[in-house]
Amino acid sequence: xxxxxxxxxxxGMTYDVLDPLIEDGVTPVIGRIVRDGARAxxxxxxxxxxxxxxxxAVTGKNPGKxxxxxxxxxxxxxxxxxxxxxxxxxxxxxxxxxxDAGIRSIVTNVPCTYPPERIPGVMISDFLTPGGRxxxxxxDGLLEEIESEFxxxxxxxxxxxxxxxxDAVVDELIDEIEYKTKVNxxxxxxxxxxxxxxxxxxxxRIQHELWHVFDPGHxxxxxxxxxxxxxxxxxxxxxxxxxxGGMVEAAGPxxxxxxxxxxxxxxxHKYCSFNVWLLQQGLLRxxxxxxTMVKRLAFALGVTPEFAFxxxxxxxAGGAKAKRGVTADRTARGKLNRLFLSFNNVDWPRxxxxxxxxxxxxxVNLKGREPNGTVAPGAGYExxxxxxxxxLRAVTDPATGKPLIGEVFKREELFHGRHVExxxxxxxxxxxxxxxxxxxxxxxxNRFIVDAFGISGGHRMHGxxxxxxxxxxxxxxxxxxxxxxxxxxxxxxxGQPVVDDMDGRVLGEILDTEFAKANPVRTxxxxxxxxxxxxxxxxxxxxxxxxxLRELGYLG
Numbered sequence: 001x002x003x004x005x006x007x008x009x010x011x012g013m014t015y016d017v018l019d020p021l022i023e024d025g026v027t028p029v030i031g032r033i034v035r036d037g038a039r040a041x042x043x044x045x046x047x048x049x050x051x052x053x054x055x056x057a058v059t060g061k062n063p064g065k066x067x068x069x070x071x072x073x074x075x076x077x078x079x080x081x082x083x084x085x086x087x088x089x090x091x092x093x094x095x096x097x098x099x100d101a102g103i104r105s106i107v108t109n110v111p112c113t114y115p116p117e118r119i120p121g122v123m124i125s126d127f128l129t130p131g132g133r134x135x136x137x138x139x140d141g142l143l144e145e146i147e148s149e150f151x152x153x154x155x156x157x158x159x160x161x162x163x164x165x166x167d168a169v170v171d172e173l174i175d176e177i178e179y180k181t182k183v184n185x186x187x188x189x190x191x192x193x194x195x196x197x198x199x200x201x202x203x204x205r206i207q208h209e210l211w212h213v214f215d216p217g218h219x220x221x222x223x224x225x226x227x228x229x230x231x232x233x234x235x236x237x238x239x240x241x242x243x244x245g246g247m248v249e250a251a252g253p254x255x256x257x258x259x260x261x262x263x264x265x266x267x268x269h270k271y272c273s274f275n276v277w278l279l280q281q282g283l284l285r286x287x288x289x290x291x292t293m294v295k296r297l298a299f300a301l302g303v304t305p306e307f308a309f310x311x312x313x314x315x316x317a318g319g320a321k322a323k324r325g326v327t328a329d330r331t332a333r334g335k336l337n338r339l340f341l342s343f344n345n346v347d348w349p350r351x352x353x354x355x356x357x358x359x360x361x362x363x364v365n366l367k368g369r370e371p372n373g374t375v376a377p378g379a380g381y382e383x384x385x386x387x388x389x390x391x392l393r394a395v396t397d398p399a400t401g402k403p404l405i406g407e408v409f410k411r412e413e414l415f416h417g418r419h420v421e422x423x424x425x426x427x428x429x430x431x432x433x434x435x436x437x438x439x440x441x442x443x444x445x446n447r448f449i450v451d452a453f454g455i456s457g458g459h460r461m462h463g464x465x466x467x468x469x470x471x472x473x474x475x476x477x478x479x480x481x482x483x484x485x486x487x488x489x490x491x492x493x494x495g496q497p498v499v500d501d502m503d504g505r506v507l508g509e510i511l512d513t514e515f516a517k518a519n520p521v522r523t524x525x526x527x528x529x530x531x532x533x534x535x536x537x538x539x540x541x542x543x544x545x546x547x548x549l550r551e552l553g554y555l556g
Contacts, residue, residue: 283352
């Protein structure tokens with residue numbers, strides 16, 4: 001009998017949250033998988049962001065090889081962004097390799113799968129699909145079939161926290177997972193499949209939005225609110241467990257189930273605007289023209305994206321749907337944007353370094369790469385990076401006097417492959433992950449460190465891995481696994497060789513002794529295949545995706 005693998009991606013899941021749920025009996029199905037199967041903390045890649053991490057999960061490669069480093073990539077020679085998508089992935093995914101071997105796959109909602117590939121099997125794309133598009137399902141006609149059976153496809157989520165509106169957030173997340181589970185079970189019964197890869201987005205969303213509700217130690221925790229709504233949060237986790245159970249049941253007892261996450265989660269207390277820090281350090285400079293001087297004065301007076309966000313929340317207090325993100329409310333943004341400092345006001349010929357992206361990504365203003373680069377490649381570039389790292393290590397938290405920055409890396413210490421040139425020149429993580437570096441709004445606040453506003457939970461570097469099935473050695477506990485190990489391990493479980501240019505390995509320690517003896521690991525040389533291509537997205541579609549992610553708090 002051809003073996004089967006079911007991978008359920010619980011986005012952002014962490015054992016810090018999951019283990020107490022298991023102990024309290026809230027998640028008995030997941031508890032059985034974790035207890036009776038194999039488990040490990042799953043280290044993710046840098047940055048610990050959905051788009052980059054899931055692409056590493058399904059290719060077995062670091063971002064320097066597959067090329068997806070963030071939610072947006074910069075067009076070469078410009079400062080313009082394009083939303084990441086399947087066409088920009090410069091590596092073959094596991095379902096491509098399985099298709100070559102005649103194994104059909106069901107792929108649903110996995111990030112960075114728009115536009116969907118025509119694979120042997122079924123593919124439904126993810127929340128990075130531009131709004132209004134109807135081409136997110138293959139084969140042709142399947143979307144109409146699904147919607148005739150279950151109603152409009154729940155592709156996007158929009159619920160964000162506002163006091164008194166927690167029910168609406170949880171209701172949407174429950175609706176999403178239950179709808180998509182019905183679709184998955186329908187497809188699993190409809191299709192002759194050997195592998196099924198599905199992604200649950202709501203497990204990430206509920207932690208971003210409601211971490212302060214179930215964490216008594218969070219500075220925004222309100223005991224009365226928690227008492228009223230904690231049961232709804234618990235209800236969501238119970239529904240997740242039931243949906244996992246439904247998919248495991250549909251897969252059958254001979255199937256190996258993997259529960260995995262792209263990163264972990266924890267509380268978020270502070271925002272750090274590193275472009276403000278770079279401005280203070282003199283590494284980023286502003287123009288001296290009249291328009292910039294006016295914006296700089298407004299900036300000093302507090303007219304910033306932070307201010308716009310707080311104003312939009314006051315405006316929405318009357319009952320309108322609350323938006324999320326620093327400037328997600330388009331009315332407020334439209335009125336105030338002309339006053340915001342931005343990269344348009346940067347004096348690039350005098351600037352050496354800038355920040356772009358979350359979780360500690362700094363770029364040198366390099367000649368020949370940036371359109372107005374000032375730093376020469378070679379010795380000049382290395383001198384700027386060394387100076388930048390020295391400055392970062394000297395930064396202290398004004399509240400404690402302790403170092404603010406933890407690990408600091410040059411890009412080649414994290415990435416390897418032909419896309420290293422697109423990676424941040426210097427990468428770092430805060431010493432305390434309750435702090436987050438934000439850089440997508442150019443100048444988020446006129447202060448370097450501010451209390452976090454918007455989301456109350458943020459990403460961590462370790463998610464979950466759990467495996468259960470006939471090929472898995474029960475009760476195995478690994479000290480660690482890496483997200484790039486997922487694809488090699490799944491290929492091996494399906495009787496396929498591992499491609500030799502993958503960065504991950506087969507997790508042989510989790511395998512049943514008889515299975516491992518009968519199935520030695522095989523490798524095969526990498527061949528051509530999925531080449532990165534230009535994205536078929538308009539500027540308006542990229543802008544729409546960026547606005548949507550801002551509303552959900554992903555872009556500062």
